[in-house]
Every structure is written in structure tokens, then in C-alpha cells.
Amino acid sequence: MIGFDYGTSNCAVGVMNNDQPTILSLGDHGRFTPSTLYSPSRDIISHWLYQRLPESAQADFKARRGLSLQRSQNIIRELKLDGISPELSFGQTALDNYLNDPEEGYYIKSPKSFLGASGLVEAQIHLFEDIVAAMMMNIKTHAEQALQKDITKAVIGRPINFQGLKGEESNRQAINVLTNAAKQIGFKDVEFQFEPVAAGFEYEASLSQETKVLVVDIGGGTTDCSMLLMGPEFRESTDRSAHLLSHSGVRIGGNDFDIQLALKGIMPSLGMNSYLKTGKPMPVNSYNQAVAINNVNLQTEFYSQANRRFLEQLKRDAAEPDIFERLLKVHDQKLSYCLVNGAEQAKIALTEAHEANIALDEIDHQLSVEVSRGLMLEASNSQLRQISQMMDSAVKQAGCQPDVIFVTGGTAKSPVLNDYLTAQMPGIPLVIGDHFGSVTVGLARWAKRIFT
Template identity: 35%
Template sequence: MTRARQSSEGAHRVGVDFGTSNCLVAFAGPQGPRPIALEGDDATLPSVVQVPRMPPPAASLVDTPLDAYEAMQRQSLADALALGARARFGRAALAAAQDDPDGFFFRSPKSFLAADIDPVHRARFQRIVSLMLAHLRECASEAAGRPITQACFGRPVNFGNGTGRDPQLANSRALSLLEAAARDAGWQEILFEFEPVAAALDFERSLQRRQVALIVDIGGGTTDCTVALLGPAAAGEASARSQPVDRADDILASVGDRVGGNDADTALAFAGLMPALGLGLHERSGLPVPPQPYSEAVDVFSVPAQTAFQRAGAAIAATCRRCDETVARQVRRLETLRETGQTLWLVTRAEAAKLALSESAATQTVVALERIEAGLSTRVGAERLGRALEPLRLALERLITEVLAQAGARPEVVYLTGGSARATVLQDAVRRLLPGVPMVMGDAYGSVVAGLAMRAERAFGPGPAARIRPAR
């Protein structure tokens, strides 16, 4: 866990790692970057927002308490905020969502930045992202003892599908939403930097000699790779290479794709948990229970998939009628999932199973599904996790092969960062691709934000290095 060092008094600007799973903020000082505490002593803030519904103003009610309840249920996020609802973030939001399941709850808003969605959803996401970014600015300002308005934000190389038809279109959609949300949140001077380049700048501080490094950042939503020439300046060079202004010449190649730990969670929820809700069983005719609503249910970061699942009630009821009672009883659990809207919770249970399996030598773990049915639980085996991580492993291998080909250089060292880089199957995959190349395990969470803080200081801070061009 990345612990924050307090006291950032006098600081002016920050790096902001707005991650799919976790956010971090850091200042760059003379002694190097310092993450700030975002929640208690923790430097990481889970990327989760909760907003409670608000009782309507008494004057707007016709008469009964029932009117009040219905008015609250009809409330939009904007209505609740206009009525003074206070958003909660991170672990506090997770706890609030547990106590108050009727409130608004959002996880990983970054996942939706690149989506091609209608203006109504887009405005809603902008509001949610801006709530988070305003909270991060508040934390930074409090730590500094002055309003902080200058930041270097991290960005993945590709917000959307990097192999899709037009990744740059998705990137510009995502960046314009992120920038608009940041401005709404009071950030005035904004710069973007590739997340793996930021991690490279952090790793560079530890190098004693110049070398070609492969930086691999495997996060919750995206995986990014950069090949860069890093290290202290060669003797005789005017400026120390560890503090140059523009590193464009040293960044040999960067690639990335929208694939990360979240994909493993979704796959594990489908193959490991959904069998307890009837997936894989058969109708009386011998045909399998249709898998589509199951795959839509676990696809929690897709608005169309979630909408389709919400509308699947009639189809699920029809499936139940085509099944024997023992099978129908299990399929009705899928209907409970739909009615209670607990898809995100189910995928979070799958993530917990992933962590339990990947952080121990256990061959299986038991997952409680009490929100679906009292006393319901299911076992998930380690081999299922291996299969759930398979697409991420294949994408990682493809990205590394691609970035090395683009850079035209063989790395002398590999630096791994990001929470998903803790998965040993992924570390092994990198080792197999680059036998004999030393592999350094970085700070899983703090590396990107440290580099972003240094970048912010160089861009906005005093001295000749100021005002370099944004990276986008």
C-alpha cells in the first residue's frame, strides 16, 4: 500500500493519476515526488463515487410520505446534487453504497471516457468525473495550504480499443471530456502525459547509468508500454539527463490498449460466478440456457450491455418457463441480480476472488453471493483465474512485441508497475518474452503519479524548463 507523506505546505502544482481503479495525487519537491494522503493515511483513493438521493423540499410534495419516496426514486444525479447531496469518494463511497443501496454509485468512471455515447450520458459522466477531480483538487489544496490549480494528468496511450478502427477518435473524445471535467472542477492549467512515460521518469531516478528500458504498466482498465532511453546524463552533457525539459528524443515508442485487471474480473464473474445463477444449465429441450444476459450482466463498464441486461426481464422469464423447476430456480437468481441491480457488486466479488487467489497459493476460494440469495456461495478454482487472465496475458505479449518492434531496440532492463503487474502469471509472461533481461518490480501504485508530479513541476514551475508543450 502506498502511504502518503503529509505536509506539502508551500507546494504549487501536482501530478494527478486518475486511474480506472485508483486515483493518486503527488507534489514534486526538492527531495523528489511526494504522494499526498487522499483518505486517512492512504495515498490511493479507489475510483468510486457515491451520491445519496435527497428528500425533496417539503413545498414540492403533494401530501404523503409515499410521494417523498417516489420523488426520491425519480431523482436524477443532477437533481440530488442541486438539493445539496454530498458526494463521497473511495472507501467512504464503498461503505456508503453498502449502507444506502438506493443512492447513485459509480465505479471506474475512466472506463467510460472513450465511449461513443449520447449527450445525456456524456453530460452525466462529465459531472461524475468532475466531482472526483474537484475532490482531488480539494485534497491537494488542503495539503498545500493554498488553492492548487495546475496539474499534469496521466493518460493511457489509448483510452479505447487500440486496435480498433480509429483509436485517435476515441482518444480525442476521452481527452475532451476529461479536460472539460477538470476545468469544471477548478483545474486551470492542465497538461497530459502518457502514464507509462510518467512511470519511466520515476524509474529513471533509480538508474546509475543510461540504458534502454521497457516500462510496462498493467492497471485496472489499460495496459501501456514505453521503450525509453533513461538514466543520468552522459558526462559532458549540458543538463543532467535526469532533469531535462523535453524527453521526446528519449521516448523511443509507446503503445497501449484498453485491457487490464477489470477484464479479468469480468471474465471471472462470468465463468466462475454465473454458474451459480444458472449459466451452463440446460432447458428441457436440451438446449443450453441462453448465455447472452449473463455476459451482458458482467459487462459492467459498457452502457449498452448494462441497458440490454436491464431490459432482459421478459427473456429471463421465458427461459425459466422452458426449464425444469430445479434449473428455473437457479436461473431466477439471474432475475434477482437484474431486479436488484447488483451487477457491479457481483464483479467486485469476482475481483476479490482474483486477489485472494493471486496473493496466496490457494487452489480455490469461496465467494459469498448473499445479495443474490441468503446463504448462497460458490467455489472458484485457481485454474479459472488463469483462464480469466488469459486475454490480458495475450494482449500484454502483443503490446510488448509491438513496442519493441516500433522502438527497434532491445531493452536492457524491464520495469513493471500497476496493480495487475502483481499477478505472477503476467510477470512470468514478461520474463518468457525477454529471457535474461533484468526485471524490476516498481511501486505498483505510486510510480505513475510520481512521474506526473515531476512533469508538472517542470512544466509549470519556475526556471527555463517552464511551459513545455502538452503531450497530447
């Protein structure tokens, strides 16, 4: 039995060992595998998955994905004729393969962000199920190798609200995708636990008395907040519903901070904030679409041929067409992930430094931009305000003030974020948890509690 953090930014697996949680090392990935997948073609993902399913599951999969599997056979033959391996890659290797040639192949980062999206047709839902299943299969295989035993039971973390516009309908859709994917690859018992609640379990293990804890979990795609009554007398309970005093969530996470930093820090070098020959401001819609890597509809619009023609017209109308040409290059070479990855690396660098450099050689030779903590604060002001409002909402629902604020998630390392949150609730201690591991070990604790 495992705790499985299928995260927006990273995936990790936790197990209990002598009543202590351990995060498994997943082969070359280490303890945390970036939530990325790269395939030479989108249409061969289902074939890769089919080949690795147990024989008992292959017939059912073939019945449901027959057309996709048929199509993949032709594509695999073409790839082999071109000397291209039909293998999928995951984690950092997936990113490396994408960056090596952004125009080729199919790369997806943070598929969890899309699972609650509105308007998905059946074929798109099937694709996301196969993407999630392939990623889970990679993780499960490494975890079983580390443990030297089969894994059949998993508690998977989930946000309070998945990204999506339809509330509970979006949540149900996302949970169905995750459940179907998990059972498809061999998990027999699948349960879910709210990620902020799981993160709080690890903090609870350190408490010696009853404490009201406001848990703020800043994930890659969502930020969730729960007010929990915690303490040593509650640790062994298998029903914590009475201790969950309130919860709230917003569809804002680390990816959104990266996107806003890319928009504010990088896009001016591609012509945003410039002017047309008429003296009117340059339209910004395409710039927003270009970096919206967590919105499948906006990315589809940006990379459409109709938008390519629109960008050509904008270039003719631009007062600085050579600068605007860089946005056309982003379109033609599919560089959205390159831009946002540069912003993400700069955000990480700003944890230790007050300024960071983003190299943009893929866009233009020797092009680079400088960003700062001040710029990051300005870029993410709207997101920070929404997180603050979510915290206020959780406190209001609970009808009491927290004794402590426990913050976890990758972006929790940022001094920009910490300073902002401290200012929102002055006088209440702010505790920073294990930035990536709190949810994973909390899920492992819960898995042991409910499966034994």
C-alpha cells in the same frame, strides 16, 4: 503544481518536496482513493458540483446545465422529504453506500473507462464531465487541505489509448472531458503525460547508466507499453519525445481481469453452462452483459425491461430454474458491481494464496464459490495474450530488445501475471514497481519539470 493520477481503479496526487516525490494523504481516503462515486440520484450530481464551484464559475455552469439544475431541485426536495441526504460520497464510502442498498441510488466505478465510448450524446458527455469534475473536486479539496495552499496547475496521466472503438476520435473525446472537468473546478494549467512514460520516470531515478526500458503499465481499464531510453543524462529534459522509442496500448486492464474471473468463477453458480429443457446450452449473452461494468451499452441492455422479459422466458425454459433465478436477482437488485467486486477481492487474495473464496450472500443465502490461480489464468488467457502481443509490438516498433522490463499497476502484483510475462521474454529481467504509486510520482516529477 501536482501530478494527478485520475486512474481507472484509484486516484492519487503527487507533489515534489525537496526534489523528492511524495504522494499526498487525501483525508480519510488515504493516499489512494478508489475511483468510485455514489449519489442518491444521478440527477443531483450537477447540483452538488454547482454548489461547490467558485462564484465566478457558477454563472457559466448554470448557463450550460440549466435544465439539469432545474430538475435536480425537485429531486432534492423529494430526497429530503424521505430523510435522504443529497450528498455525494466517494472512494470506499461510495462502495459501502452502494453495497448497503444496491437497488437505490446511482453508483459508478471507473468512469474513466467510459470517456472514449462511441455514440455518446451531448447529455451523456455532460454527465460524464460532471461526474469527473465532482470526483476531481473531492480530490483537489483534500489535496489543498493537505498542502494548505491552492492548486492551479496539474499534469494528468492518460493512457496511450482510452477505451473506445474509434481510435483517435475516442482519445480526443476522453481528453476533452478530462480537460473540461479539470478547468471547471479551478485548474488553470492542465497538461497530460502518458501513464507508462510517467511510471518510467520513477524507475529512471534509480538508473546510473543509459538503459532501454520496456515499461508495462497495467491500469484498471487499459494496459500501456512504452520502450524508453532512460538514464541520468536524460532526467532534466523537458522534451522526451526522442527517447520514446515506441509505444502501444490495449483497452485491457485490471477491471477486465476482474470481469473474466467473475464470468468464469461466479456465473456458473447462476446458471451459466447449464441447459434448457430442450437439452440446448443456456445462452450466455446476458451473463456477459451482467458483469460488463466497463461497458455502458451492455449494462444498459442487461438492465432494460426488454431483457427482464427475456430472462423471465429463459427461466421458464431452464432445466434448473431455481439456479437461473439468481441471475434475475442480479437484474432486479442491480448487483453487477457486487459480483465484480467479489471477483476483484478474490484476485487480490490470490496474490498471496493459491485459492480464494467469494461469498455471494447477496445472491443466495450461504452461497459461495472457490477460485484459484489456475482458474484466473484460464479466465484471463485472452487478455494476457493481447498484453503479450502489445509488448511484442512495442519491441518491434523500437527495433531493439529491452535491457529490462518494468511492470507497474495494481494487477502487476499478481503472480499469475508475473509468471506469464516472464515466460514471454525469457532472459530479460522483470522489475515490479510501486504497484499503485509509480505513475503518480512520475507525474509529480514531470509537473515540476514543465511548470518551473
